[in-house]
Amino acid sequence: MKIKQYTGLGVLVVLIAALVFLPRYFKLESETGLTRQSYQKKCLVSEGCRLTTGDSQIELNIRPSSLPKLEPLDVEVRLKGLSADRITMEFIGRDMSMGLAPFPLYKQPSFFGSTVYSGVGNLTFCTVDKEMVWLAKLVIESGSEVTTVVFELES
Numbered sequence: 001m002k003i004k005q006y007t008g009l010g011v012l013v014v015l016i017a018a019l020v021f022l023p024r025y026f027k028l029e030s031e032t033g034l035t036r037q038s039y040q041k042k043c044l045v046s047e048g049c050r051l052t053t054g055d056s057q058i059e060l061n062i063r064p065s066s067l068p069k070l071e072p073l074d075v076e077v078r079l080k081g082l083s084a085d086r087i088t089m090e091f092i093g094r095d096m097s098m099g100l101a102p103f104p105l106y107k108q109p110s111f112f113g114s115t116v117y118s119g120v121g122n123l124t125f126c127t128v129d130k131e132m133v134w135l136a137k138l139v140i141e142s143g144s145e146v147t148t149v150v151f152e153l154e155s
Contacts, residue, residue: 033144034144034145034146035144035145035146036145036146036147036148037053037145037146037147037148038147038148038149038150039051039053039147039148039149039150040149040150040151040152041149041150041151041152042151042152042154043060043151043152043153043154044154044155045062045065045067045153045154045155046065046155048060048061049061049136049151049153051149051151054081055081056079056080056081056082057078057079057080057081057082057114058077058078058079058082058138058140058147058149059077059078059079059080059114060075060076060077060136060138060149060151061075061076061077061078062074062075062076062136062153063076065155066155067123067134067153067155068123069122069123069124069125070122070123070124070125071122072120072121072122073120073121073122073123074118074120075089075105075118075119075120075121075136076116076117076118077089077105077116077117077118077138078110078114078115078116078117079114079115079116079117079140080113080114080115082115082140082142082147083115083142084107084115084117084140084141084142085141085142085143086104086140086141087104087105087117087138087139087140087141088102088103088104088105088138088139089102089103089105089119089121089136089137089138089139090102090103090136090137090139091121091122091123091134091135091136091137092134092135092136092137092150093126093129093132093133093134093135094132094133094134094135094152095129095132095133096126096128096129096132098124098126098132100121100123100124102137102139103119103120103121104119105117105118105119106118106119133152133153134152134153135150135151135152135153136150136151136153137149137150138150138151
């Protein structure tokens with residue numbers, strides 16, 4: 001009998017704690033003030049990937065455009081009308097998670113009005129689907145804004 005009383009008391013304590021602390025947690029999350037924007041677009045890798053929104057433009061170039069597996073891919077992102085404190089990119093299988101990690105892109109000197117970031121990534125091969133459709137996911141962080149752009153790559 002005492003076990004049931006203690007179990008019921010334990011459940012009651014957990015529920016009360018959840019009612020007290022969860023609203024505070026969600027309030028802190030909303031007070032961070034992050035503005036999130038997300039975009040998705042198909043693109044031909046050989047022509048470069050571009051997204052224009054308002055006064056800003058995001059351009060992604062990947063070389064070689066044939067997207068060879070297990071070889072280094074040179075990635076370049078050009079931003080116009082948009083600033084960034086940090087940019088990461090990740091290759092994702094559209095129909096199957098491939099477990100690739102995001103990699104950073106580093107700011108490069110540029111004299112032509114756009115800000116250039118570059119890095120090196122790679123694709124793995126899929127033993128299940130030889131015609132894997134790849135997505136390039138860019139996460140652009142700037143102050144209190146996070147912009148996510150997913151390009152569906154057609155090679």
